[in-house]
Amino acid sequence: RAAGRAAVGGPADARAAGPDAVALIERLDAYVRAHLDEPLTIDRLAQTLFVSRSTLCAAAQAADGMGVATRIRALRLARARSLLRDRRLTVEEVARRVGYPRATSFTAAFTRAYGLPPSAWRRSE
Numbered sequence: 746r747a748a749g750r751a752a753v754g755g756p757a758d759a760r761a762a763g764p765d766a767v768a769l770i771e772r773l774d775a776y777v778r779a780h781l782d783e784p785l786t787i788d789r790l791a792q793t794l795f796v797s798r799s800t801l802c803a804a805a806q807a808a809d810g811m812g813v814a815t816r817i818r819a820l821r822l823a824r825a826r827s828l829l830r831d832r833r834l835t836v837e838e839v840a841r842r843v844g845y846p847r848a849t850s851f852t853a854a855f856t857r858a859y860g861l862p863p864s865a866w867r868r869s870e
Contacts, residue, residue: 766804769796773805773813777820781843787813822858825851829867836863 772794777785790813791798805813821843828839840851840863855863 766807769794769801769804770808773801773816774820777817778824781821781824782841783844785817785844818854819858821845822855825855825863826859826866829863830870832867836867839863 773790776790776793787798787801791801794801796804802813805811805816808816811819825839825843828834828842829836834842836852837848840846840848843851845851845854852862855861855866859866861869
């Protein structure tokens with residue numbers, strides 16, 4: 746369940762919702778990936794993308810059944826997995842780079858998503 750939710754479907758998954766939803770999800774994902782280390786709220790994202798909160802939430806839900814917050818978390822954790830492969834980075838540094846100010850919050854989210862804490866996941870790679 747959780748591991749599947751951690752993988753983010755591409756914007757093509759939003760096609761059933763129409764071309765506007767596809768474009769919006771592409772813009773959302775690009776913005777989130779570029780700002781993973783910042784606080785990201787649904788209201789801020791909607792404002793940045795020049796859409797209403799409800800439009801953003803509906804497009805995200807139509808894309809792959811994930812809400813905006815779940816999508817942000819999945820993008821953060823996917824990037825974290827990539828960063829964890831660089832053994833020069835501490836778990837704390839990876840956490841900060843993907844927007845978790847506390848390593849404990851990051852470890853809890855990572856463990857829920859992938860079934861292993863980041864340090865154990867890193868050892869298994």
